[in-house]
Amino acid sequence: MKSPAFAFAGSPLNRRAEWRSSGDAFAEIAKVRPKRFLKCLGDQVAFAGESPTHDMPEEAREQIFLGEDREGLLWFASAARESDHLLPLRGVMMEGKVPAEMLAVLAQARSLLHWHETHGFCAACGAKSEMVDLGYRRHCPACGRDHFPRTDPVVIMVVRHGEKFLLGRQASWQPGMYSALAGFMEPGETIEEAVAREVREEAGIEVTSAAYVASQPWPFPSSLMIGMIAEAADEKITLDGSELEDARWFGRDELKLMLARKHPDGFHASHPYAIAHHIVKAALKK
Numbered sequence: 001m002k003s004p005a006f007a008f009a010g011s012p013l014n015r016r017a018e019w020r021s022s023g024d025a026f027a028e029i030a031k032v033r034p035k036r037f038l039k040c041l042g043d044q045v046a047f048a049g050e051s052p053t054h055d056m057p058e059e060a061r062e063q064i065f066l067g068e069d070r071e072g073l074l075w076f077a078s079a080a081r082e083s084d085h086l087l088p089l090r091g092v093m094m095e096g097k098v099p100a101e102m103l104a105v106l107a108q109a110r111s112l113l114h115w116h117e118t119h120g121f122c123a124a125c126g127a128k129s130e131m132v133d134l135g136y137r138r139h140c141p142a143c144g145r146d147h148f149p150r151t152d153p154v155v156i157m158v159v160r161h162g163e164k165f166l167l168g169r170q171a172s173w174q175p176g177m178y179s180a181l182a183g184f185m186e187p188g189e190t191i192e193e194a195v196a197r198e199v200r201e202e203a204g205i206e207v208t209s210a211a212y213v214a215s216q217p218w219p220f221p222s223s224l225m226i227g228m229i230a231e232a233a234d235e236k237i238t239l240d241g242s243e244l245e246d247a248r249w250f251g252r253d254e255l256k257l258m259l260a261r262k263h264p265d266g267f268h269a270s271h272p273y274a275i276a277h278h279i280v281k282a283a284l285k286k
């Protein structure tokens, strides 16, 4: 599968899900294979020199199996320590400190480690749960329940009306940046319904249809950004006043200048590491 141009996608690992419940069989495989370890603490990554790859696990820490690479190396994640040389994952991404493929493996490691950090106790009975299936399940020995790692879907969309494209900005963003509207999906709604609800809530605009473009893992801590292009019924914006500081319609030529960071008024789109940049590009192509 061709790797997308944005960050955190395109992992080179074969996750080998069949090994997770194989018990001793995996232990035998792991005995003879070379291993690599990634270590995270919160959204910080432990570096050894210029690389986030370590040859040894953190002693006495749980090891989560991430997968097997093309050379047959086995990759694991374990929690880092405060004393490690830690760099924020966002900075690692923005500065291009690791190859794109490594960024995807770091996303898997960071999201899984976060889930274990925050799910040490059974949500049903409160007893301490234990990691099983090489890190893809936690089992409660007290009540017998199983708990599985979660991914939180987020819809992110460029809204179009004829030759105009709706983008918004949050007050916390850098000046001049306008990007796709976005929001967490809620239980009991389809992706299309989540798009329509978010656009209505944030900009007061009715959406008539929405089409999928691409998706991006976003490990802060474990979202999946679902990129969409939506069609609007009209252009009358009513801001909700809480999530967005501003939203406005941009023309095709303006958007091209914003993607290239050449807009005369200093407006710009999000960085190419974010899927929002690529949804804007996809909307322009349609």
Ligand SMILES: [Zn+2]
Pocket (backbone or CB within 6 Å): 122, 123, 124, 125, 126, 127, 140, 141, 142, 143, 144, 145
């Ligand atoms: Zn329990």
